[in-house]
Amino acid sequence: MKKLLTVLIFLLIPFLFSACNKHSSSGSYSSNEITASINQINDLYVKIKLTNSNLLPTGNISYTVSGNAGFSVYLNGSPSGVCNPSNCPKACEDNAPILGNVSCFIYIHALNILPDTGDLNVINNAANQTITFNLNKLDRLYTAGDFKNAASQQYVAKFNGTSWSELPQPTTPFNGYIYAIKFDSFWNIYAAGDFKNASGQQYVAKFNGTSWSVLPQPTTPFNSYIYALNFDSSGNIYAAGDFKNASGQQYVAKFNGTSWSVLPQPTTPFNSSIYTLNFDSSGNLYTAGNFKNASGQQYVAKFNGTSWSVLPQPPTPFNSYIYAIKFDSSGNIYAAGDFRNASDQQYVAKFNGTSWSELPQPTTSFNSYIVALNVDSSGNLYTAGNFKNTSGHKYVAKFDGTSWSELPQPPTHFSNFTSLLKTLEFSKILSVIKN
DSSP: OOOOEEEOOSSSSOEEEEEEOOOOOOSSSOOSOOEEEEEEEOSSEEEEEEEEOSSSOOSOEEEEEESSOOOOEEOTTOOBTTBOTTTSTTBOOTTBOOOTTEEEEEEEEGGGOOTTOOEEEEEEGGGTEEEEEEOOOOEEEEEEESOBOTTSOBOOEEEOSSOEEEOOOOSSOOOSOEEEEEEOTTOOEEEEESOBOTTSOBOOEEEOSSOEEEOOOOSSOOOSOEEEEEEOTTOOEEEEESOBOTTSOBOOEEEOSSOEEEOOOOSSOOOSOEEEEEEOTTSOEEEEESOBOTTSOBOOEEEOSSOEEEOOOOSSOOOSOEEEEEEOTTSOEEEEESOBOTTSOBOOEEEOSSOEEEOOOOSSOOOSOEEEEEEOTTSOEEEEESOBOTTSOBOOEEEOSSOEEEOOOOOGGGGGGOSOEEEEEEEEOOOEEEO
8 A cells, every 4th residue: 555645845746756665575684765846956866865765675676767867866986976985975785785874865866867767666675665766857937027917016926838827926915026036956946036024125135935934134135236145055045136244335135044244355356246156066156247447347257265256258248237147068158248249239149268259149139138047957948028020029049059049928917028037947847746
């Protein structure tokens, strides 16, 4: 008989895991069941924890893959592209017991899990137990801005590849622009912007998949727009925008899970709004906005953990706001905003570590500013902002490396994106159902 217990771990559906009795064996091992849980998910792998809570070791635990499984599993002694004993520690061994009161881990390459992926079976023979993970990695696109629902409230919209839906509202519904959304390593959503709490202060909101909560304020409470959020590899949150310190300067704030601190200023202190924050694979922080160098040009700044430096200018130097920067998997930087090329068109700029180049224009050239960029797991670039299609609607544009296409519009009651889209973010939508 199956027991049904639903445990929502990350955001939504499709990580299903079920346990049922299928195999039998005998021997001087514990006949009790082991437990399994999704322990961590990042851009490299899904980490599954197997635990033997009994004093005796288990029987041999084996692993099989069934169905249309477009993924591979790392087990001890079987290193692969993203896993080795140093970065995938305590890996389980195939066809071997788990010792008493011991846990081990299975690492599954997250980048190889496809929407139609099959099953991973964990077989505990001595306990007549099979745990089946139905694996499904789907990039879900989230966006927010000033567009409103039928109740005239700003909201966070989610695109599942076919249609749009709406996330629930906080206790105090969003009452202003949502400029930034970002996911932590456990796929909680963080949002910030111009929306305010009951004290009239901007704040950072956290959505755990069910409900929203509020992060504490800095020592000097947020006193203006929060335009950007991001996380470093240790899980610290960084925020920036138009809010100022006691000296009247915009700055980058860092939240360590308990309290906020302030990053140092560049040689030329920030002198205008900071619109975007992003990290490279080495942990360097990049930011851009409307702040200018001594030549009066907007620029991209890099913080190495100690001090700031400046990236070179494009052939046509940045001549207006830089609203967004984003990295692809090869380390190229993409930047967009209200800056224009020699033909006076907004565009997406690409920096290869040495010099800038310009991406081609869509069929209908960008006709207004670009405020959001993101890259999915397949390397497609998405952008949104104030630019419109031939129907006069704002839209999300997708660049596959060669040409641009347009994502479908939401339902009419989702405003058809007639108001500005401010941010784009991807998440792996994962939940767990235990049977």
